[in-house]
């Protein structure tokens with residue numbers, strides 16, 4: 001038993017030490033503000049009402065500039081997500097015009113959107129997106145929460161923080177959206193805005209929210225930080241739509257392996273108790 | 278020790294088959310009756326764990342390929358398709374990605390086990406050398422696999438690593454173009470990496486077969502590092518070691534599952550969730566954690582060719598280990614001095630891993646240089662000398678004596 005304990009302490013240590021990924025230390029980078037999202041931890045789940053509010057913020061504000069190409073309308077109705085009613089989503093989808101298809105005569109057509117369509121992008125291509133945004137490209141947001149990190153700790157604690165708090169992508173988005181500030185010393189940069197959470201601090205995106213940008217159906221007060229939190233949670237779901245299924249299956253897998261391992265330990269012990277070793 | 282079992286199969290069909298193709302008696306001789314030292318500890322379970330991980334990688338890989346598209350314009354999208362639309366696709370993808378990491382965790386433990394107990398010494402030199410080849414093939418496989426999802430780190434990792442070959446004098450640039458299939462890392466590169474990433478695991482499986490064959494000729498080493506002298510020293514592989522290995526495999530799989538289900542991208546790089554963009558270089562290009570010690574050595578040398586030579590030498594040197602270690606005693610249990618140098622080497626390798634993740638400048642560069650130097654000093658100077666200087670502790674006459682001695686105490 002002592003050997004096993006030692007074995008796994010060593011293993012854990014090796015993982016912890018080796019996993020320290022290099023991170024940008026880029027000039028006094030500011031840690032995102034820590035926030036306990038409902039979906040954190042091994043049993044965490046998304047808050048449906050929050051996802052629905054976040055979807056509303058995304059649709060009414062962010063989608064003017066950002067695409068969300070890996071999300072299809074039907075995903076909004078599926079379990080583990082915002083779980084909007086199918087009929088409501090069908091209506092939302094039908095408000096969009098889908099182009100790019102041809103009819104039987106070979107002429108380009110447009111048609112109303114369906115559940116199976118991906119959420120249409122605001123611009124037809126990258127060039128158009130850049131032209132409309134001061135030559136900066138608004139990135140697709142379907143993976144943004146997984147593609148960004150919120151913490152900038154020294155290498156010897158960073159791996160442990162990440163193990164318990166995750167990469168901080170959702171916290172980063174939340175802080176970024178609500179974290180615009182007046183630049184220090186009244187400095188100004190053409191077409192750029194000061195935001196201490198953005199790597200490099202100068203971001204091309206103008207402050208997208210100011211508070212009171214949407215009217216929430218569930219009566220929640222749409223303060224700036226509330227909207228930012230909701231849209232960050234929604235984008236976290238968009239990055240990992242299978243998270244709830246993943247954690248559920250994980251629990252069953254670990255229980256199964258645990259019971260199986262315990263049985264094998266008993267088998268092994270009783271076998272080996274009969275021989276010198 | 279090896280050879281067929283003399284077992285007579287009672288079942289007439291089994292006997293009929295076995296008389297024509299002795300596959301059943303080989304299985305019986307090698308996997309059931311195989312005489313195994315009775316004193317193996319849990320560090321010996323990592324061979325079985327490695328075999329399990331290889332099977333997991335091959336199985337999840339084959340199914341992933343059914344949904345993956347090896348083209349620069351579609352690879353990233355097809356991985357997201359797997360994650361979002363394919364039934365259980367997220368599970369396959371995370372099992373495969375984390376499987377690579379846990380494969381390396383297991384192989385590093387397995388290798389250091391060999392170093393500690395002197396498993397590379399006569400008569401197991403060839404067994405050890407096949408192991409080193411397996412390790413190198415594993416690294417090639419993992420590197421090419423990491424390129425396939427075509428994220429930012431996939432692309433830039435491929436650029437950095439393939440560019441290393443340009444350091445080779447005279448033909449370097451030609452070799453790099455040949456690797457790329459063009460003048461930059463692009464679609465032809467992705468497609469050949471895909472082809473090779475499918476091929477290499479089967480080469481690996483064949484190498485593992487040779488590895489186990491060699492193992493079954495010499496028999497296992499053991500914690501006391503003394504060869505088996507009589508049947509008293511051994512136990513049949515089944516059920517003693519099959520059951521013990523299965524227990525260890527399950528515990529290992531639990532740690533693996535904890536990552537797959539609860540922190541699936543902890544061991545990776547966030548930036549790889551952004552699609553490859555040849556026009557935007559990430560602030561830090563860092564390989565996966567299991568390459569970090571070698572990456573540190575590469576960057577420790579100010580000269581590109583020198584770095585490449587040092588990095589590859591750190592692997593090549595392992596082939597000569599059986600002859601660099603001059604001590605007659607295998608297990609470090611009986612070599613107090615060598616044991617201390619072993620743990621120093623472990624620390625040095627961990628330090629190299631940490632240094633590999635830091636920007637190669639200032640204090641970290643110095644640390645990486647010192648650790649790289651020590652790595653080579655350990656193998657080229659310390660190990661050869663120790664055999665002459667060190668006075669080993671008395672070694673038990675046989676495994677059964679060692680076991681019974683412990684039982685009495």
Ligand code: HEM
Nearest residue numbers: 321323324325327328391396405408409411412485497498
């Ligand atoms: C795909 C990777 C590998 C697999 C599947 C594998 C499998 C195995 C298995 C099943 C055993 C017997 C059980 C044990 O002693 O743990 C073994 C023994 C051994 N392996 Fe590996 N191995 C792999 C890689 C390596 C590597 C990379 C090395 C060294 C560089 C290595 C060196 C050894 C040695 C020296 C032994 C004999 C150990 C002894 O009995 O003391 N193996 N391997």
